[in-house]
Amino acid sequence: MSQSIEARILNWLESQQGAMIDLVRDVVNIDSGSYDKRGVDDVAEVFERFLSNHDIEAWREANDVYGDALHARVGQQGANEKAALLMGHRDTVFPKEEARRRPFRIDGDRAYGPGVSDMKSGIVMNLFVAAAFKKFGGAPCPIRLLITSDEEIASPSSRPLIEREARNARAVYNSEPGRPGGNVNTGRKGCVFMRFEIFGKAAHSGGNFTSGASAIGELAHKVTAIHALTDLDKGITLNVGLVSGGQSVNTTAPYADGQIDLRYIDPADRDDTLAAIERIMGSATVPGTTARLDLKGEILPLVQTPGSKVLFEAYQQAAFDVGLVGLTGEFSGGCADSGFAASVGTPTICAVGPVGGNNHTPDEYMEINTLVPRAQALALAILRTPQ
CATH class of the missing domain: 3.40.630.10 (Zn peptidases)
Structure with a gap:
């Protein structure tokens, strides 16, 4: 057979x-x-x-x-x-x-x-x-x-x-x-990969400190605020996994950037979290700095x-x-x-x-x-x- x-x-x-x-x-x-x-x-x-x-x-x-x-x-x-x-x-x-x-x-x-x-x-x-x-x-x-x-x-x-x-x-x-x-x-989970840039103002960190606006200082505030959006009960996690910036150790940083990994379960949480990140980018803790956010990639x-x-x-x-x-x-x-x-x-x-x-x-x-x-x-x- x-x-x-x-x-x-x-x-x-x-x-x-x-x-x-x-x-x-x-x-x-x-x-x-x-x-x-x-x-x-x-x-x-x-x-x-x-x-x-x-x-x-x-x-x-x-x-x-x-x-x-x-x-x-x-x-x-x-x-x-x-x-x-x-x-x-x-x-x-x-x-x-x-x-x-x-x-x-x-x-x-x-x-x-x-x-x-x-x-x-x-x-x-x-x-x-x-x-x-x-x-x-x-x-x-x-x-x-x-x-x-x-x-x-x-x-x-x-x-x-x-x-x-x-x-x-x-x-x-x-x-x-x-x-x-x-x-x-x-x-x-779904994921969104983002990159943000922060623009500040260079100044001599000893002789002209108050004329500068540190992009790195602002980046630190934004990283803390972004990580605070994590909600483990909902399965939402935020991770700023890469950062860079600065010109020299004795210069207030004119530029900094970072990359964000967002993970979520509910698609509605994706939209709400992105809106919260946009608000973080739209406000400044360090006067004289501005920011820009770009979505680099996404998997549903x-x-x-x-x-x-x-x-x-x-x-x-x-x-x-x-x-x-x-x-x-x-x-x-x-x-x-x-x-x-x-x-x-x-x-x-x-x-x-x-x-x-x-x-x-x-x-x-x-x-x-x-x-x-x-x-x-x-x-x-x-x-x-x-x-």
Whole structure:
């Protein structure tokens, strides 16, 4: 008696762990910081070769500033038919030469290297799932892949592509790393990145002190006021993570700037907090100073809708059926592109990639033994995609 499509797909994925690790190694050893277009596109070339070798249709959507978006599909999509969309980003937070300084390595059951968890292994998993459906068929709907290039800087070029592709999808699986305990994300905070500038007046700090207006002094007042907007009960956090300014130690500072990270759960809190920050910028504690605020980037929250809950429950059952017992949904203060997909109303779950942790640090790791079962869970979830 011949095997079912489900069994053939799961068995083939079971046999691919070595090949998966090899592909993860290849792309981890390429620098691909968000602003390194050449490096990000070099990673895309590696993925393109894999797709070509598996006879999967793929194409790029070019960008002059950031890395190109890479698309792929298995199965033809009819005019009124919606696909399952598998997403991932191939950019990292690390500088040039990071891959040379600490290349891919395996220590016990964990793999290490820049971007190994966040999220090159998740993209590799998506590619092997697509290859399994290309090889054996059986998908109840077309499968689309979207591999983006700038998530770590709030997706300035990719957001409209994500929203467009999500509108044409019946379900979105974002393969950010699985939580350290093995869970997935059913909710995430939204985030807004801002930069503020303060303009003061230079003066000699000894001979002409009273003629100056210290931008750094004003910055200190504003940082305190911004941090005071944090409301942990509501899930609102404010962090001024970068500051700079000044001309010399014996000059009142004519200029200073800072960068703000706002995290929130309720979209109404986003608007209220931004309005409060605008008021802080519009007033001055140090006479003679002025300020300007610019929004640099934003990622929307992932909010679980009834459709997303159904999608998660189907994924949870698929995970159980391949041995991932006890997997549940978590809320995260981190932001991800899944928020953009969910914002257009498409059922979305996040962090379905291989399990990892310590992201954005030299200790970032991926649990090797989760590569295959997480791929199997995703494939089985696609086979059972809610209509």
